[in-house]
Amino acid sequence: MTAVVDRLNTEKTTFSVEFFPPRSDDEERILWRAVRELEPLDPAFVSVTYGAGGSSRDRTIRTTGRIAQETTLTPMAHLTAVDHSVAELRNVIGWYAASGVQNVLAVRGDPPGDPNGEWRQHPEGLTYAEELVRLVRELGEFCVGVAAFPHGHPRSTDLDIDADHLVRKIRAGAGFAIAQLFLEPEYFLRLRDRMVARGCDVPLLPGVMPITTPRVLGKFGELAGVPVPAEVSEQLMPLAEDPAGFRAAGVDLVTRLCERLIAEGVAALHFYTLNRSKATRQVVANLGL
Ligand code: FAD
Numbered sequence: 001m002t003a004v005v006d007r008l009n010t011e012k013t014t015f016s017v018e019f020f021p022p023r024s025d026d027e028e029r030i031l032w033r034a035v036r037e038l039e040p041l042d043p044a045f046v047s048v049t050y051g052a053g054g055s056s057r058d059r060t061i062r063t064t065g066r067i068a069q070e071t072t073l074t075p076m077a078h079l080t081a082v083d084h085s086v087a088e089l090r091n092v093i094g095w096y097a098a099s100g101v102q103n104v105l106a107v108r109g110d111p112p113g114d115p116n117g118e119w120r121q122h123p124e125g126l127t128y129a130e131e132l133v134r135l136v137r138e139l140g141e142f143c144v145g146v147a148a149f150p151h152g153h154p155r156s157t158d159l160d161i162d163a164d165h166l167v168r169k170i171r172a173g174a175g176f177a178i179a180q181l182f183l184e185p186e187y188f189l190r191l192r193d194r195m196v197a198r199g200c201d202v203p204l205l206p207g208v209m210p211i212t213t214p215r216v217l218g219k220f221g222e223l224a225g226v227p228v229p230a231e232v233s234e235q236l237m238p239l240a241e242d243p244a245g246f247r248a249a250g251v252d253l254v255t256r257l258c259e260r261l262i263a264e265g266v267a268a269l270h271f272y273t274l275n276r277s278k279a280t281r282q283v284v285a286n287l288g289l
Contacts, residue, residue: 001102002074003143005175007044008203008268014044015269015289016076016205017280021048021059027275031063034277039071041284044268047105050078052112061092065099076145077101080109081132085124089132093139105145105178106132106169116154130165130172137173146170148177148204150187154225163194170195176203178270181224183232183253185260205270206261210279211250214240223272251279255286262287 007014017038022028035046048064050057060077067075077096081089096104108129111117121127126135129146136142146169149162156162166177177195182188188206195204211217217236221228235253239246258269271280 001068001100002045003175004045004074004076004103004145005143005203007074008176008205010267013262013267013269013287013289015041015271015280015284016044016046017271017273017277018047018049018207019063019273019275021051021056021063022275023056023059031275034273034275035067035071035073037277037281038273039073041281041289043073045074045076045103047076047078047103047270050080050107050109052082052109057092061095061099064096064101068100074103075101076103076105078105078107079132079136080107081122081126081129082109082112083122083125085122086126086135087124089126089135090139093136093142097140097142102141103143103145104136105147106136106174107147108132119155128165128169130169133169133172133174144174145176145178146174148179148191149225150179150182150191151224151226159191160194163191163198167195167198167200170200170202174202176205178205179207181207181209181220181272182226183220183224183229183257185257185264188261189264203268205268206266207272208254208258208269208283209272209274210254210283211236212247212279213243213250214246216274217250219274247279251282251286254279255283258283258287 022031048060050060064075064077106129133144136144148166152159152162192204273280
């Protein structure tokens, strides 16, 4: 078993990829095609998100376990505190360990149904990701990561307080952080500065999503929690009726974003793949990784 932090502590610029658990046999085939296409590129790790329903959660456990057992890749399972008692969380963490998953991204999760609704703690559960980090670390030799927000967490009104909370999660035992999606590198770089100003120098991986279609661009806005920057829309949307042109321009734009980040000293990039590999492979090839 390999710890993500060991894969990140290298001289070479590297990348990682994120999947979601497949919901059907067809989706499972698509996911595994992407896994097999990315495997020869030796990503630092591959992560699988954790959903709200019981069946989706089982699929995260199964998918990460299968990646651990059937591939040469380093898997990381996400875990959230949503609708879980501490006893249930212990159980899931035990399943991760039993299936060979040593890396966990500990995130609080959003209220099911309405991501912007009021957070409700399970009566026997946890309130903040910081507590989840502690729980996972207590239960074994896990390497733990946390979420970070270049534009601030949607519930936070103050970027400095948000950074204080991020650093608390790291101090609770996390070895690295992955940033929410963004398209304007300054927001990410300023977050990194806020971490460094607080004496925190663990790897902060930018979340990067190759933009291949207008639908994916819309998805960016949903996930990032901020509007698509006007200059990006102005560049891409005139190509909305030209799928090949849109895709080429989107991959080029994301390649340039990554080049800027690498020039600023970023040593690892985390790609949101939406369970497809082609666009990520194109960006990775463009960057010469
Ligand atoms: P927390 O760190 O607990 O923060 C939540 C809010 O509370 C923030 O506003 C923060 O500033 C504040 N806060 C934190 N600590 C304290 C404290 N001690 N006192 C007072 N306030 C505090 N969601 C899923 O459902 N499944 C996934 O697999 C998933 N993967 C993700 C991966 C990445 C890389 C990212 C960036 C997000 C992911 N999310 C996922 C979404 C995430 O669960 C939500 O964005 C959630 O709202 C915040 O999670 P968190 O871990 O940052 O929470």
